[in-house]
Each structure stands twice: as C-alpha cells, then as structure tokens.
Amino acid sequence: MLDDRKSAILRAVVQQYIETAQPVGSSHIVDSTGIGVSSATVRNEMTVLEREGYLAQPHTSAGRVPTEKGYRFFVDELGDPGDLGPAQIRQVSQFFSHATGELEETLRSASGLLARMTATTAVVVGEPTEVHDIRSVQMVELSRTSVLVVAVTSTGTIFKRSIEPEAPLDVEQLARAQASVAEALIGSRTVSLATPTPTGDAVIDQVVEAAVGAVVGAAGDNGHSVYVEGASHIAAAFEASATLREVLQILEQQLTVVSILHDVVDRGLTVAIGSETGVALLAECSVVVAPLNISGQHAGTIGVLGPTRMNYRDTLAAVSAVSSRLSKMLTEG
Amino acid sequence: MLDDRKSAILRAVVQQYIETAQPVGSSHIVDSTGIGVSSATVRNEMTVLEREGYLAQPHTSAGRVPTEKGYRFFVDELGDPGDLGPAQIRQVSQFFSHATGELEETLRSASGLLARMTATTAVVVGEPTEVHDIRSVQMVELSRTSVLVVAVTSTGTIFKRSIEPEAPLDVEQLARAQASVAEALIGSRTVSLATPTPTGDAVIDQVVEAAVGAVVGAAGDNGHSVYVEGASHIAAAFEASATLREVLQILEQQLTVVSILHDVVDRGLTVAIGSETGVALLAECSVVVAPLNISGQHAGTIGVLGPTRMNYRDTLAAVSAVSSRLSKMLTEG
DNA sequence: GCTGGCACTCGCGTACACTGAGTGCCAATC
C-alpha cells in the first residue's frame, strides 16, 4: 500500500513523535534518518501521507503528528516484538524466581512487575472459569446465626460466603451438612450444575442447598479478578488533569476494564489504538494485551494501558515476555 | 487568641477559598458576611491575621489565602461535625441495609461509599490484630509438591499460604497433620505463640511446623488490609499533573498509606492538614480520619484524602457517620 | 522525479499599555 520511502517516513514520524511528543517537521526526518533525499521531497511525501490519513497537522506551519491509522500502520509493520533490555530481563527473572504459588497474589504482583517494566499502567484480568476443580469444602460457624462456607480449588483459589441457617446447628449437624456439600461439589467440574443428594433430614438438606448455592454464587461473581497497578504512571503522560481524571475513572470501573480487554482480545488484536479500544474517553490511550493460558486454556488477559504515543516496540516485548513466562509458570503449578 | 471579629473574618476567608479556590479580597468578605464594617477595617484585620500566620498573600495586590495554621484554626473551631445532607443519609442507610457479612468485602465497599459521599479519595485500613480466633484449619493438596494451608477466623477472615513438603504426603498423613495443626491453632488466641505438640512422626511433625508457620506468617503480613477507592476524584482537585502524579504514587504505596493514617491517629488527630500528614509530597492535601472499633477494640481506620481546600465540615460529618455506623455493624456481627 | 528556492502561514515569545482587583496608609470622623 505504501511504498518503501513513504513507510520509512511514516515510521520516522511515529518514532520521533513518541520520543519528543512534538509535531515533527520534514527537516528533522532528513536529519535523523539516512533517507538521502531533501526535505522538500519529504514534504511532498508527507502531504500524500496526510491526504491518505496517516498523518495530521495540528495547524498549518506545524510539523506532522501520527493519526490512529498512522500508529496502526506502524504497529502492524514492526513484526517481531523486539527484545527486552538487560534491566528488564533481570526484573523478569528475579520475579519468576521468587514467585509463590497462589493465583491471585501472583496475578497481582505480575501486574506490578509489568507496570514497573513498562512505566505505564498495567492491568491483569483473571478469567472466571466455569470449571472449578474443588478440592475441599469447609463450613465454619462464625456466630450463632451465620456459617461461613469455604471452598478451595485446585489452583488455590478460595470461594467463601456466609449463609444464615434458619436455626442454629449443632456440631454434628454441621459436620453432616459439610460432608454432604463436599460430596456434591468435589469432583463436579461444573460447579453450577452440582446437585446435592438429599440426606433425608429436612433441616440439613436446607442448609446444604444454601451452602452449595453460596459456593456457586461466589464462584460465579467472584469470577473476574482485576488487578490494576501503576496508575500513577499514566499521570506523567497527560498534561490536562481532565483527561487524566477520565482515564482514572475508567480504571476504577473494573467491569469496564474487563470488557475493554475482552473486546480487544475478541477482535484478535494485540494492540488497540485510541478509538479501537471501543471507549470514547480513551481516545488518547492505547492498550497492549496478551492472553494468559493455563495448560493451553484461556485463563485471563494481561495488558498495559498507556498514551497513544507510547513505545509500542518495548511494551509489546514486555507484555509478551511476561504473559508467556507467567502462563508457563501457572501451567507448571 | 483571636477576637470574635478576626476569627469571623478568618472563617469567611477559609469558607470562600474552599468554594472558589481563588484568593479572597476584603470586599468579598464584607459582601458575603453580614459583618457590618467596611472593607478597610477588614483589610486592617487581615494584615494582622497575615502577620500572625493565619493567612498568606500569593502576591501583593491579590487577596488572601489560608495557611495551614489558618485551616487548623478553622477546623478546631467548627466544633460539631455537622449533619449529613438528605442524599447522603440515603446513601448511608441504603449501604448498611444491604451490607453483607465478611470483613474484607465490607471494608472495601465502605471505602467506596465514603468516596462517593465525599467526592474525594477514601482510604480504609484494617488493623492486623495479633489476636485471631481461629475456628478452622484445612490442608488441601494442590499438586504433588504443594499443600495449601487455609485457616478461617471467627471474623470470616481467611489466611492461606502454600507450603512444600519435602516428600508427598498420602491422604492419611495429611489428615493427621491437619488435625495436629488445628489443635495447635484453634483456641490459641495469640497465633504467633502457637506451638504444635509433637506426634512422634518426624515427617508429619515437619509438615505441621511448616503449616503453623505458614498460618502465622499469613496472619502477620496479611495484616494490614488497605482499600483505596475514588482515586480519580483527587484528579479534579489539582491542575498540575506533576502534583497529581506524586499523590497517586503515595496512594499506590500501601505501606505509606498505612503509616500516614497511623501517625495521624496516634497523634490524636481527626484532621491532618498539609505537612501535618508527615509526608512532604502531601503538602497540598489533608487527611480526615476516624477509628473503627469492633466491640470497643481498635480494628482499623477509615478516612479520606483530599486537597487542603476541602470541605472539612461535610467531610468530617461523612467520615464520622460512616465510621460509627460501620463500627456498630462490625460489632454486631 | 528530485531539489533549491521562495513566499506564505502561524504558533510562540517579548514588549507594552491598560484594566481591575486588591492592598496599605492616612487623615478625617464618630
């Protein structure tokens, strides 16, 4: 679509704009790249690039700035994700050598790692699998009127929710109820389909049903775990406090964050630029994502939210490195 | 210390500055309050207030702005915390009618409530009590090499941590170990002092010790739970994105947040203004806090972080209302 | 097709005058 020279010029504009945040003029391009033509030629090419929608001018007599289409071309063209710098390699391997076993804590700290590596805001979403391999169920009396139901899955995730039996249970009743709940849930891979077998005791059956319902409920809505780290980094990217406020608001709405990442992944993208995120308020932001897999199954999404003029090459490298190493670690337990 | 008229003028300056964020001049004071003297008199009083450190001038020929000392006087003087508005009363009672049982979730959502009510950033810290009434212990094999130890306390809090026994345990060994851990922890009110009684089986004793250590560790550092909500609100308060970034960074450091709230509470304050927070970067911020009690015992701190020119009266009302109702609810279970 | 050259555009910084809000001070007044 674009000949070699045009694409070289476009690439140069994007790169310089990412570095300096200033509109870049034709002579800068000549200076910074060994393009071997005069600035007038570059200007001619730039008007074409502008006409075709890759570049824009903030005003006449200013340099050019990439449009979303320009960034898109740039990102599509830089095929390989690039390599990590030595400092980042150290960060990653240090992190994974110290990583502990539990899913939530791992996801949270991985989010922190990514935020530090990329100096942007990192977002990690843990997918709610319908398939929970529940290993253990326990019912604990918290007070006379409430019982906490705790279920532990094979990944170390815990579902807990309290229920309030109509009448207090004695120790033996509680044990029988717990056994019945455990029988219903353990091994039933699709938790929501679990059905307890009646014990014949109406009081206990009622409690058992409530407890199973509690676990199913907790497994259902506890589903998407969202971890946002490094929100302060995005503050450095924007001057206007109004823009910043909007972005922070988005980050606070976990549902929105989840749906943005899902949308992007569903469309098969790795990078969503500006309006491609599907959120009008993120017009000046881009999202870079990678899937997390556990044993080949989609288990979540890891990504980064930064300004459209972020360093895509390095960010892509960091996101893909962390996602693959994290997937590997989670798969191996 | 200040006569009636001076304190009335100071109060008026603070109030107007909170509303408008503009330096306030003598004639505005005459207009907005029924003070009954001329602007010249007000000016004379204001020079005195400035000399004594309650007010400051951004530059000659500008109005006056309160200093920290000025805010401090203002806050000390407005004795009663004020009342909630009708909308806020509705928010509070709606919240507490729907509140569920578990501590963490309650604290988190209370933080959200306070953020919405005050339109500032809310912070809730749950205190790590050394005294945990552990009700139940469970050990679940996650993989061949790792076992998750789960302990449930009487408040519904869960401590979990995985351990890695040197050799895989069979079901029976796991059960014996679990029984031994449970015996050591349940009823021992100061978890860190718990010592398991040897079973005579070296393999099991080793696992038991590791498991007890894991729970003690989890109980120890899982201690301070920190919930920050409404960070976007603070973005509206500051124009400069650099200031904003600093404040957000502070909010991301949970340890710092905890120590700020502790410091303030320890000094017996309810409001900490600017440098009173003890953090240089929060020079333009104030913190309003209230303790949380469960059964009369200190169980945490709830508070708000806003700009120094926040609405202290309404914020104090909201913080104290939420803290007292929350304490009541937590006490009643 | 490329390029040097040139006219043109327009943001930005500086200089300057003007306005208006606000102050400090003082002499007159109550």
Add this chain to the structure above:
DNA sequence: GATTGGCACTCAGTGTACGCGAGTGCCAGC
C-alpha cells in the same frame, strides 16, 4: 481610639502589536 472614606500603589491578567523561526506548499529548473 476604633472606624472609615479616600487615594496612591502594586501586580496579575488581558489584549495588541511585532518579530522570529519552524514549517509548509508550490514552482521552475535540473
């Protein structure tokens, strides 16, 4: 003696003018 009206003064902010410089578009010539 406290209060006040009056007045000179200060200074941020605004508008205007202007030159500079970075950048463009276009064109004739190579």
